[in-house]
Amino acid sequence: MSARISRRALLAGLAALPALPALTALTLVGCEVDRTTAAPLSTVDTLDFSNRLRIPALAESTVDHDGVRVFHLSASEGSAEFLPGVSTPTWSYSDGRYGAGFLGPTLRVTRGEQVRVIVKNRLPEITTVHWHGMHLPARYDGGPHQPIASGELWEPEWKIDQQAATLWYHPHPHGETEGQVTRGLAGLFYLDDGTNRDLPHQYGIDDVPIILQDRSFDSRGRFSQRGRAVTGLLGDKILVNGTYNPYVPVTTRRVRLRILNASTARIYHLAFADDRDFALIATDSGFLPSPVGMRRLLLSPAERAEIVVNLRPGEQPVFRSIPWNLNMMAPLTNGAGGNDHLDLLQLQAGNSLAEGGRIPERLKTSSPIALDHVAARRTIQLDGREINGHQMEMSRIDAVVGAGTTELWTVRNTHNQPHNFHVHGVAFQTVPAGASTPDPQLGWKDTVLLAGGEAVQLAINFPPYQDPLTPYMYHCHLMWHEDVGMMAQFTVVDPDQVESAPRTLDSDHDHMAAGHDH
Ligand code: C2O
Ligand code: CU
Numbered sequence: 279m280s281a282r283i284s285r286r287a288l289l290a291g292l293a294a295l296p297a298l299p300a301l302t303a304l305t306l307v308g309c310e311v312d313r314t315t316a317a318p319l320s321t322v323d324t325l326d327f328s329n330r331l332r333i334p335a336l337a338e339s340t341v342d343h344d345g346v347r348v349f350h351l352s353a354s355e356g357s358a359e360f361l362p363g364v365s366t367p368t369w370s371y372s373d374g375r376y377g378a379g380f381l382g383p384t385l386r387v388t389r390g391e392q393v394r395v396i397v398k399n400r401l402p403e404i405t406t407v408h409w410h411g412m413h414l415p416a417r418y419d420g421g422p423h424q425p426i427a428s429g430e431l432w433e434p435e436w437k438i439d440q441q442a443a444t445l446w447y448h449p450h451p452h453g454e455t456e457g458q459v460t461r462g463l464a465g466l467f468y469l470d471d472g473t474n475r476d477l478p479h480q481y482g483i484d485d486v487p488i489i490l491q492d493r494s495f496d497s498r499g500r501f502s503q504r505g506r507a508v509t510g511l512l513g514d515k516i517l518v519n520g521t522y523n524p525y526v527p528v529t530t531r532r533v534r535l536r537i538l539n540a541s542t543a544r545i546y547h548l549a550f551a552d553d554r555d556f557a558l559i560a561t562d563s564g565f566l567p568s569p570v571g572m573r574r575l576l577l578s579p580a581e582r583a584e585i586v587v588n589l590r591p592g593e594q595p596v597f598r599s600i601p602w603n604l605n606m607m608a609p610l611t612n613g614a615g616g617n618d619h620l621d622l623l624q625l626q627a628g629n630s631l632a633e634g635g636r637i638p639e640r641l642k643t644s645s646p647i648a649l650d651h652v653a654a655r656r657t658i659q660l661d662g663r664e665i666n667g668h669q670m671e672m673s674r675i676d677a678v679v680g681a682g683t684t685e686l687w688t689v690r691n692t693h694n695q696p697h698n699f700h701v702h703g704v705a706f707q708t709v710p711a712g713a714s715t716p717d718p719q720l721g722w723k724d725t726v727l728l729a730g731g732e733a734v735q736l737a738i739n740f741p742p743y744q745d746p747l748t749p750y751m752y753h754c755h756l757m758w759h760e761d762v763g764m765m766a767q768f769t770v771v772d773p774d775q776v777e778s779a780p781r782t783l784d785s786d787h788d789h790m791a792a793g794h795d796h
Contacts, residue, residue: 320601320617321514327525327596327624333482334466334489334519337373337383346392346435349385350374351407353449353463354400360515360522364499369401369461371447380520381540382465384487385447387438389471394435399426404451405458407432409467410580411445411563411724412703413741416748416770419702422452422672423748440705441564441644442471443722444536444582452672456511456542456757460501462520464489464540473642474565478534478586478635485635486526488537490577490622491517492544492615507613508606508695510543510758516599518623525624530634533625534559534586535597539577542757544615545604545696545727548575548622550587551596557637560584561721563705565643570719576602578698578727580755586637589627597623604696605730614696646718647707647737653683653773660691660699660728660754660764669763670753673783676766677752680773681744687736691728697759700725701738702750703770709735725755746771746779 339349352372357365358379371382387393397407404427408420417424418434426432445467449458466487478484492513494502503511518524539546550556550573557569562582575583589595599620603611611617656677659666668676679685686709689699706723707716716737726734746769753765771779 319612320619321615322619323515323621325523325621325624327523327621327626329521329523329525331486331524331526331623332519332521334381334487335373335375335383336481337385338375339385344392346394347387349393349395350398351382351395352398352400353405353407355402358462358520360493360517360520361495361499364495366495366499366501368501369458369463371463371465380462381489382447382463384466384468384481386468386470389438389440389442389469391438392435393438394433397426397432397434399428399430399432402428403454404428405449405463406451407447408450408702409445409447410700411443411705412436412467413440413705414703415743416703416745416750419750420447421450421702421749421751425451438469440469441722442473443469443563444538444560444584445469446538446540446580446582448540450751453761456761457503459540459542459757460493460503460511464491466536466538474638476636476638477559478530478532484528484530484532485534485536487519488535488623489519489540490537490546491541493517506758507543507615508610509545509614510756512544512615516620516622525626528589528625528627529632531590531631532586532588532634532637534584534635536582536584537577538582539579541579543579545576545578545602546599547602548577549573549598549600551598554587554595556585556587558583558585559637559641562724563722565641566721567643567718568640569637574600576727578696578725578755579757580698580700580725581723581727586635587625589625589631591627591629591631593625593627595625596621597625604727605732606695610695643718643722646716647684647739649684649686649709649715649737651684652686653680654685656685656687658687658689658699658752660689660697661693663759663762663764665753665764665766668766670765670767674767675749675769675779675781675783677768678746678776678779678781679740679768679770680776681740681770682742683740683773685738685740687738688733689726689728689736690733691730694730696727696729697754697756697764698725698727699752700755701752703741703743704738706736706738709737711735740770744771745769746775747783749783
């Protein structure tokens with residue numbers, strides 16, 4: 279087990295801090311600028327697993343005469359049934375054929391392919407579609423600088439040039455991400471590269487997508503957006519791929535779960551009820567060099583983890599989320615779901631199981647980031663709802679990076695609350711304290727969770743795509759935090775132009791970016 283993961287497991291396993299005297303608790307809550315409402319000590323949801331897990335369809339695509347793989351995605355309003363007999367208004371993505379009324383189809387592409395996605399906004403308001411974890415030119419990234427007006431089309435096209443990974447897509451409009459994701463907009467984006475084919479890999483059979491989201495429902499069955507913890511909006515019911523109270527039939531001895539935390543704020547501490555171990559094989563942006571056995575896994579919003587679980591015939595282990603501790607005062611931890619016990623999903627193994635995939639001892643993954651030429655070292659401070667003392671400003675470029683260079687970023691969470699940190703357009707590796715190279719066993723990441731007071735050092739390879747006028751984002755991925763401004767912007771430019779590149783964007787630029795692709 280890796281240093282970081284075991285330290286985390288330790289951290290999360292520590293007993294909760296002793297409860298504070300009531301006065302202190304009140305004072306703490308009182309000085310939060312956020313609209314924090316009193317939250318119960320913990321939510322407990324014990325399920326009977328009566329609904330078969332929905333599996334998002336694989337998106338249809340065609341290959342045009344230039345060899346470009348073309349997908350269609352349209353975002354629209356609809357409805358779906360989560361609770362028996364209750365219709366909930368939703369937003370979702372459809373590829374034209376598949377539209378479940380919630381989430382979107384899984385896009386699947388192979389390294390080296392040229393891909394175009396024709397996105398249509400059928401919603402009553404502006405949206406964007408961000409390809410979370412994708413390495414692509416900034417103007418196709420789908421962040422707040424690529425708004426798609428209601429009724430309009432957006433057609434990003436790029437070449438898939440990164441290793442196999444489980445990515446995802448979601449809206450990223452300025453200040454509106456939490457609300458649009460809550461209504462149902464999100465989907466998976468799988469990248470294949472032909473490696474690690476020994477692993478279970480039959481989509482929805484022994485390689486099962488697991489999109490975790492929490493929701494509360496109001497008395498009319500609508501998603502409730504009331505009651506925020508300091509980390510954001512929490513729900514008391516967990517949907518897996520939009521299924522409440524789910525089970526998944528298992529027909530093989532080994533099943534791979536590709537887990538995405540697509541919740542807006544909830545941090546999951548994943549474990550099996552019988553405490554069985556599982557093998558972690560991949561993190562956000564690629565495979566580990568070798569599988570890591572573990573029993574607990576912390577996953578914050580936007581992070582992904584791929585695990586393989588061994589099953590014997592007839593076994594029915596329950597996958598759940600258990601309490602965590604991230605150095606936050608007890609009342610705030612309770613409010614943020616840190617004491618919740620939530621059943622997520624039951625695996626239901628048949629009475630005879632096929633052999634299926636294996637767990638190889640070594641996995642194929644990119645070679646680690648070398649640190650012999652570090653172009654820049656930066657310190658990123660997360661505190662309150664700010665990054666380095668600033669809130670997001672669409673016209674301010676906070677950092678300019680040389681195309682194709684490697685940088686070392688020290689990210690410090692000096693706040694007494696957890697935050698997580700995501701960088702667009704890159705994959706990074708963690709350099710343990712005191713070490714001079716990344717530890718590859720800590721995985722390829724694009725989003726990392728930091729407990730209150732924690733710091734991490736990230737080795738980051740920046741993309742080759744230069745564009746001094748279109749920024750990528752880096753931000754806290756607790757979606758309410760990013761919406762209220764816990765976000766900053768960087769551009770990638772010719773390494774000789776880092777000093778001279780613009781630090782401000784004029785407001786016209788956004789209008790241009792919205793309408794044109796070059
Ligand atoms: Cu998942 Cu800025 O994005
Ligand atoms: Cu945050």
